[in-house]
Amino acid sequence: MKRRDFVKNTIATSTAFYIVPSHVMGGIHTPPSDTLYMAGFGVGGRGEQVLKELYNTGKVKYVALCDVDDKRAKSTFDTYPNAKKYSDFRKVYGKHLKDIDAIMVATPDHNHATIAVPFMRAKKHAYVEKPLTHTIEEARLMTKISKEQGIVTQMGNQGSSSDGVRIAQEWIEAGVIGKITKVDCWTNRPVWPQGFKSSPEGEPIPDTLDWDQWLGPAVYRPYNSAYLPFKWRGWWDFGTGALGDMGCHILETPFKTLKLGYPTEAEASCTTVWSGDFVEANYSEACPPSSIVRLKFDTEAHGEINLNWYDGGVMPKIPTELQEGETIGDSGGGSIFYGEKGIIVTDTYSENPRILNYFKDKVGELPRPYLKRVKGAIGGHYSNFVDGCLNGAETTSPFSYAGPLTEAVLMGNLAIKAYQHKVLKSGKKVGDWDPYNYPGRKKIKWDGENMVVTNYPEANEWVKSIYRKGWELGL
Structure with a gap:
């Protein structure tokens, strides 16, 4: 899929008829109230831990996993052998949009909005690592889309689910x-x-790395090990x-x-x-x-x-x-x-x-304590998101909150x-x-x-x- 066509299609999706996933129509999957079908992006490193925490709720199944570095993501790919594997997030969008309910994004900051926005416009719930976006403008946009589409969202700042902040x-x-x-x-x-x-x-690009996909929206520059991982x-x-x-x-x-x-x-x-x-x-x-x-x-x-x-x-x-x-x-x-x-x-x-x-x-x-606590505190941050997607529970760091928080943080960077x-x-x-x-x-x-x-x-x-x-x- 060409990038130009991809952008056009994602914009059109936000206003098009919403296709109901097969599991809603009585397909081979279990009822959506029991299982959250997800795609993960940036699944090595930090992403591996997030996927594990979500999976440990017992209510998540991974349909597709996407990472640009086969070596870094190998452990994750091996852990979930039934999930389809990709290096280009656009292929996940093109092939599995009807099969998933939600996404998880744990890529480097500059790719957060690039990946999350198309799926959010298609009414997919979104768990995105902190900071929510790379720029203030992107944070404002994702806050706006989450409200317009009425989707469940959560940023990966686990402290917002802790007893301490309450x-x-x-x-x-x-x-x-x-x-x-x-x-x-x-x-x-x-x-x-x-x-x-x-x-x-x-430096020479490692054989296991798709450098162009890793750069994504960033201005092109030669690969160097000074950039990744971490x-x-x-x-x-x-x-x-x-x-x-x-x-x-x-x-x-x-x-x-x-x-x-x-x-x-x-x-x-x-x-x-x-x-x-x-x-x-x-x-x-x-x-x-x-x-x-x-x-x-x-x-x-x-x-x-x-x-x-x-x-x-x-x-x-x-x-x-x-x-x-x-x-x-x-x-x-x-x-x-x-x-x-x-x-x-x-x-x-x-x-x-x-x-x-x-x-x-x-x-x-x-x-006396009066604010509602999240079961499992910081570990419950993930189950809080899953519960929000499946049962309508209020999440602790929805983009309506996480967006302005991210903007304040990025204002410091300005x-x-x-x-x-x-x-x-x-x-x-x-x-x-x-x-x-x-x-x-x-x-x-x-x-x-x-x-x-x-x-x-x-x-x-x-x-x-x-x-x-x-x-x-x-x-």
């Missing part, structure tokens, strides 16, 4: 530590190489850096508990590299080794909230009230909520919320790119460089409703998606 939300909504003014979040990422000045030279996260064309990798896990806690919505401002500063006597933070193609991002939100319950993000070994200030034996976060990161009457800290994935001991006799009374862009233009000498006072520190003003940067026009090109010719999404 406990933190109950405490904050009850005013236990008063109004929140600031939240500090951080991660131990990147745990992959980051901060390259330019793309590496080409290392693609540090390259802007494919990934979204440390913030994109863990932001949907860690920022999820304040996003849900404080009902943050679209940020109004974003600002960043990143690792600076010196080349001779000149500043050369030349990461135009790659994410920086470390960064600090500051996001500002306007909320109904708390007013203005400043959210600060730290990665690459940079950490927030330790609260002076932290006592002997107490910790903030865990090895993967965490969040610190600063309230008028106390401080709440959480670990990665919203786990282990706690009030610093210094404030225990100063805060309000803890409320600020990082703006920093890089300004530094590249600066031409500053070492003696003239002041990292706390230069044009790159300018705040980005964001009109979330209209999806526009209002004070830095250059940044708007990063809001939208650029697709390689023949791989257009039809936005």
